[in-house]
Amino acid sequence: MSDPVVILSERLLEAMRAALGDALPPDADPLLAPSRNPEFGDFQANAAMGLAKRLGEKPRDLAQRIVDNLRIHDIAEEPTIAGPGFINIRLKPSALSAALGAMSDASLGVESIGGARTAVVDVCGVNLAKQMHVGHLRASVIGDALARIYERLGWKVFRQNHFGDWGLPIAMVTDAVKRGAERGEINLDNITLNDLERMYRRAQAECAADTRGLEAVRKYGLGPKAEAELEAQVQGAQEQMERSKAALIALQRGDPEFVSVWEKLCEVTLGACFDICRRLHTRITDASTAGESTYRDELAGVVEDLLARGVAEVSEGAVVVRLDEFGIKEPCLIRKRDGGFLYATTDMAAVRRRVQQLGGDRLIYAVDARQSLHFKQVFAAATKAGYARTKSGDNAELLHAAFGTVLGEDNRPFKTRSGDNVKLSDLLDEAVSRAEAAVAEKNPDLSADERRTVAEAVGISAIKYADLSSDRIKDYVFSFDRMLAFEGNTGPYLLYALVRVKSILRKAQDELGICVSEAVGFSVNEAQEKALALELLKYAGMVRSAGDACEPHRLCGYLYSLATAFSSFFENCPVLRAPDEATRDGRLRLAALTGRVLEDGLTTLGLVPLERM
RNA sequence: GACCCGGUAGCUCAGUUGGAUAGAGCAGCGGACUUCUAAUCCGCAGGUCGGUGGUUCGAGUCCACCCCGGGUUGCCA
Numbered sequence: 001m002s003d004p005v006v007i008l009s010e011r012l013l014e015a016m017r018a019a020l021g022d023a024l025p026p027d028a029d030p031l032l033a034p035s036r037n038p039e040f041g042d043f044q045a046n047a048a049m050g051l052a053k054r055l056g057e058k059p060r061d062l063a064q065r066i067v068d069n070l071r072i073h074d075i076a077e078e079p080t081i082a083g084p085g086f087i088n089i090r091l092k093p094s095a096l097s098a099a100l101g102a103m104s105d106a107s108l109g110v111e112s113i114g115g116a117r118t119a120v121v122d123v124c125g126v127n128l129a130k131q132m133h134v135g136h137l138r139a140s141v142i143g144d145a146l147a148r149i150y151e152r153l154g155w156k157v158f159r160q161n162h163f164g165d166w167g168l169p170i171a172m173v174t175d176a177v178k179r180g181a182e183r184g185e186i187n188l189d190n191i192t193l194n195d196l197e198r199m200y201r202r203a204q205a206e207c208a209a210d211t212r213g214l215e216a217v218r219k220y221g222l223g224p225k226a227e228a229e230l231e232a233q234v235q236g237a238q239e240q241m242e243r244s245k246a247a248l249i250a251l252q253r254g255d256p257e258f259v260s261v262w263e264k265l266c267e268v269t270l271g272a273c274f275d276i277c278r279r280l281h282t283r284i285t286d287a288s289t290a291g292e293s294t295y296r297d298e299l300a301g302v303v304e305d306l307l308a309r310g311v312a313e314v315s316e317g318a319v320v321v322r323l324d325e326f327g328i329k330e331p332c333l334i335r336k337r338d339g340g341f342l343y344a345t346t347d348m349a350a351v352r353r354r355v356q357q358l359g360g361d362r363l364i365y366a367v368d369a370r371q372s373l374h375f376k377q378v379f380a381a382a383t384k385a386g387y388a389r390t391k392s393g394d395n396a397e398l399l400h401a402a403f404g405t406v407l408g409e410d411n412r413p414f415k416t417r418s419g420d421n422v423k424l425s426d427l428l429d430e431a432v433s434r435a436e437a438a439v440a441e442k443n444p445d446l447s448a449d450e451r452r453t454v455a456e457a458v459g460i461s462a463i464k465y466a467d468l469s470s471d472r473i474k475d476y477v478f479s480f481d482r483m484l485a486f487e488g489n490t491g492p493y494l495l496y497a498l499v500r501v502k503s504i505l506r507k508a509q510d511e512l513g514i515c516v517s518e519a520v521g522f523s524v525n526e527a528q529e530k531a532l533a534l535e536l537l538k539y540a541g542m543v544r545s546a547g548d549a550c551e552p553h554r555l556c557g558y559l560y561s562l563a564t565a566f567s568s569f570f571e572n573c574p575v576l577r578a579p580d581e582a583t584r585d586g587r588l589r590l591a592a593l594t595g596r597v598l599e600d601g602l603t604t605l606g607l608v609p610l611e612r613m
Numbered sequence: 614g615a616c617c618c619g620g621u622a623g624c625u626c627a628g629u630u631g632g633a634u635a636g637a638g639c640a641g642c643g644g645a646c647u648u649c650u651a652a653u654c655c656g657c658a659g660g661u662c663g664g665u666g667g668u669u670c671g672a673g674u675c676c677a678c679c680c681c682g683g684g685u686u687g688c689c690a
Contacts, residue, residue, distance in 0.1 A: 488638035
C-alpha cells in the first residue's frame with residue numbers, strides 16, 4: 001500500500017486536477033517512472049509536456065503549476081523541474097525505508113488476485129517414441145516459467161502437455177514394435193526410449209515409397225536390375241503403409257492387442273519425459289498431460305458441429321473454416337479430403353476443453369514461432385466457433401507465446417554433426433558436469449555430496465536462464481561457455497548473489513547472534529544502499545509486467561540489475577563491519593530483503609536457489 | 614508473390630506508455646583480495662540504433678517505402 005509509485009501518482013494526479021480543474025482530460029496520467037539517472041532524482045513525472053501540447057500551454061509553466069499544487073513534503077524533498085518540463089522527485093530516506101518495510105511481508109508487494117482468474121499454459125509438447133530436444137527445452141522452460149509467474153500473481157493455473165500420441169505415424173511405430181515383439185526381437189518389458197526412437201525412424205523410412213526414384217529409373221532406362229529393386233521398394237513401402245493404416249484403425253477401434261502395445265509406448269516416452277521435466281525443475285507431470293489421443297472422440301463432432309452451424313464449409317473436398325473477417329487469407333483446414341483430421345482440429349478441441357472445462361480466462365501457448373500462422377488460424381477459428389467463450393460470456397484471451405530457434409555456434413539450428421537433434425538429457429549432463437568442474441575449482445571445501453547438489457542446481461539453472469533471459473521471440477545461440485560464465489547476465493551470477501546474501505545472514509546469526517529486526521529502519525544513506533532500495537521497490541511491478549506480456553526475460557533483466565545493485569552494495573557497504581550498530585542492522589535488513597526478493601524471483605522463474613556454492 | 618519475425622558497440626544481448634547524455638556482459642586496456650564467498654567489484658575505451666523520408670517540443674521506440682537475414686504459406690504435426 002505504501003508503494004511510493006502509487007502514492008506519488010495519486011498526489012500528482014491531485015495536483016494536476018488542482019492546477020487544471022475541468023481542463024484536465026479524464027484519461028490524464030502523471031506518467032511517473034523511475035529516473036534512469038540518479039542525478040535526476042528517484043522518480044520523474046513526464047505528464048507536463050504532453051498535456052501542455054493538448055492544452056496549448058508552455059510545458060515548463062504547466063510543470064510549475066503542477067509542482068505548486070503538489071503536496072508531497074511528507075515523503076519527498078522539494079520537487080524540481082528540468083529540461084522541457086520533467087518533474088523530478090527525490091524521496092526522503094524515511095519514506096524509502098517505510099516503503100521497503102511495507103513490502104517486507106510475505107507478498108513482497110506482489111498483490112494476489114486470489115484465484116479469481118484461470119490461466120491454461122501449453123507446455124512441453126513431447127511426441128511419442130521421440131527423445132526430448134532443444135525445442136522441448138524452450139516449450140518446457142518458458143511455459144513452466146510463465147505458469148509460475150501467473151501462479152505468483154495469484155491466478156489459478158493449469159499446465160497442459162499436449163502429448164503427440166495419436167495419428168498415422170504413431171500407428172506405424174506401434175505396429176512395428178508389436179511385430180518385433182511377436183517375432184521375439186524386442187522385449188516390451190525393458191524397451192527404452194532409444195529403442196523406440198530407432199524403430200520410429202525405421203518404420204517411417206519403410207513406409208516412404210521411392211516412387212520418384214522408380215520413375216527416374218524408368219524414364220532414363222537405367223536397367224532392369226535397378227528397376228526391379230525400386231519396384232520392390234515401392235511395393236514394400238505400399239504394403240507397410242497399408243499395414244500402418246490398418247494399425248491405426250485397430251487402435252481407433254480399441255483393439256486390445258494394439259492398445260496394450262501403444263500404452264507401453266506412451267508409458268516409456270512419458271516416463272523419460274517426466275524424468276527430464278523433474279530434473280529441469282518444471283512442474284510438468286502426468287496430471288498436466290493431455291495427449292492428442294484424449295481428443296480423438298471429439299474430432300468428428302467438432303467438424304460436424306461446425307458444418308451444421310455454417311462455421312465451416314466444404315472446399316475442394318476438404319472441410320475448412322474461412323477466416324477472412326479476421327484478416328486471415330488462409331482458411332483453417334479441419335478435415336482432409338480423405339476424411340482424416342488435422343492438428344488444427346485437435347487444437348480447436350483443445351481450446352474448447354481449456355476454456356469450457358478447465359475454465360481458462362487466458363490460454364497461453366509456449367510453442368515455436370514457426371507455428372504462428374497455425375495458432376492465428378486456430379485462435380480465430382475457435383473464436384468464430386464460440387469455443388473460446390467463457391461462462392461469463394466473454395471470449396478467453398488466446399495468446400501464442402512464440403519462441404525462436406536454438407542455434408549452434410555456427411548460427412544454424414542446433415544439431416549434431418550428422419544432422420540429428422541433440423538429446424536434451426545429454427545437454428543437461430554436460431551442463432552439470434561442466435558446473436561440477438567449476439564448483440570443484442572455486443570451492444574445494446564442499447563435500448562431494450554437496451558439490452554434486454550445487455553442480456546440478458548451477459548447471460540446470462544456467463541452461464534455463466540462458467533460455468529465459470533473452471526476448472523469447474528471438475533465436476539464440478546455445479553456448480555452454482556463456483551460460484555457465486559467472487559474470488554477466490547468467491544463472492550462476494544470480495545464484496551467487498543470493499549465496500552472498502545468505503552468507504552474511506548466516507554469519508550474523510551464527511557468529512554474532514544478530515537477527516534481522518523489523519524494529520530498525522533500512523539503511524538508505526549511501527548511494528549504493530539507495531540504489532539497491534529503489535531497485536527492490538520495482539519487484540512487484542516487474543513480476544506483473546512479465547506476466548502481462550508473457551515475457552519472462554523482463555523478470556530476468558530485473559533480477560540481474562538487482563543482483564548487480566547488491567554486488568555493488570556488498571563491495572562498498574560492509575554489513576557486519578558497519579561503523580555503528582544502527583547502520584549494521586539497517587544494512588542487514590536491506591540484505592535480508594534483497595535475499596528474499598532474489599529467492600522469490602529465482603523460484604518464480606523456476607531456477608534453483610542455493611544456500612552456498 | 615503474399616504474410617510473419619528479426620537487424621542496436623568487434624561478439625552476445627537489454628532498452629518500459631515516445632522522454633533528458635542509447636545501457637550491460639564478453640573480448641581489449643588499467644586498478645582492487647591479511648576483508649560479509651574475488652564465481653566479485655571500480656575505472657577507461659568502444660555507436661551513422663540496417664537505409665531514406667515523415668509525424669513532434671522530443672523517435673532505437675510510432676507511420677510509409679526500401680535493403681539484408683530467417684520463417685510460414687490448402688490436405689504432415
